[in-house]
Amino acid sequence: MLLTSGSGTRFVGDSIETFQASELVMVGANLAHVWKSGESHFGQNNTQLAGAMYIVVKETGLEHVLLYEEMRPVRELFIRAQRGIQFSHETTKRVGEMILKAYQQSGPDQLVSFLNILKELAETGDYRYLCSAHYRQKVDHHDMTKLDSVLDYLIMNYKNEVRLEEVADIANMSLTAFCRYFKERAHKTVIQFLNEIRIEHAQKSS
Numbered sequence: 001m002l003l004t005s006g007s008g009t010r011f012v013g014d015s016i017e018t019f020q021a022s023e024l025v026m027v028g029a030n031l032a033h034v035w036k037s038g039e040s041h042f043g044q045n046n047t048q049l050a051g052a053m054y055i056v057v058k059e060t061g062l063e064h065v066l067l068y069e070e071m072r073p074v075r076e077l078f079i080r081a082q083r084g085i086q087f088s089h090e091t092t093k094r095v096g097e098m099i100l101k102a103y104q105q106s107g108p109d110q111l112v113s114f115l116n117i118l119k120e121l122a123e124t125g126d127y128r129y130l131c132s133a134h135y136r137q138k139v140d141h142h143d144m145t146k147l148d149s150v151l152d153y154l155i156m157n158y159k160n161e162v163r164l165e166e167v168a169d170i171a172n173m174s175l176t177a178f179c180r181y182f183k184e185r186a187h188k189t190v191i192q193f194l195n196e197i198r199i200e201h202a203q204k205s206s
Contacts, residue, residue, distance in 0.1 A: 001025045001035075002096050006050025008037040009155050009197060012084040013131035014187040016196045021051075024092040025130070026121065028082035032185060034148055036155045053099050055114065073122035084130030091126045135187060146171055147185060154190070158197045164190060 003023045010019040011034045012027060019035060027033045037050045066075050087095065095117055102113035153170050154162065167190060168178035182190055 001027065001052055001054045002092070002099050003035075004051040004053060006037055008035060008050065009200065010035050011151055013135045015084060015130040015132075016193065016200060017130070018200050022089070022092060022096070024087045024095060026077075026081045026085045026087070028078065028084070031082060031084060031131075032144060032147060033084070034151050036152065053103060055099065055102075055117070074118050077118065077122040080127075080129070083133070083135060085127045086130055087121065087124065088126035091120070091124050095120050132187075143185070150182065154194060155197060158194055158201070162190075162194060 001024070003019060003021050003025075005021045007018065007020050010017050010025070011032070012025070013031055013033070035050070035052070065071060066078075098113060098117050098120065102110055102117065105113055150167060150171055153167060164179065165175055168175045171178050171181065173181060179190065182193075186193055188196070
């Protein structure tokens with residue numbers, strides 16, 4: 001995911017951070033992830049629409065290619081991506097230009113560019129993990145849709161007093177079941193989640 005414009009809050013696994021344009025993030029298969037635009041995105045005179053370019057990789061489409069020994073660095077890249085990866089500014093600039101070029105291509109040329117992008121990301125050491133070392137979580141599409149609705153509500157209302165009962169209603173769950181559900185997926189309570197959002201935005205504003 002190459003963010004080209006806008007800003008807001010990024011949720012990847014148990015990581016909560018603000019995001020800005022010109023960041024490059026790789027997210028592993030079935031790792032919970034949501035990008036939510038900030039308040040400026042929703043204003044009447046909005047000039048800060050969020051924009052992104054992204055590449056979705058299906059493992060079944062590459063499984064035979066990844067068997068080659070030459071692709072070992074790419075296999076290891078996919079393993080690292082299970083914790084979410086944010087690449088450095090230098091790597092983002094370099095690979096971002098490659099992604100832009102690939103978007104303008106088609107056929108074999110686009111495939112070759114895609115493999116070169118994977119090669120660049122696999123070989124660079126300029127990155128950091130987004131999720132904590134112990135984080136292990138997989139969610140399916142239905143689960144992610146429900147979680148997305150909850151995160152959307154929390155991020156848009158973090159400045160206000162949030163009642164857990166209201167959030168549980170959004171998930172169509174009882175309060176007890178929802179609290180357990182959220183902690184299993186976010187590895188933190190709703191209150192901890194809200195506090196992290198508030199701290200992140202306070203640091204951004206200071």
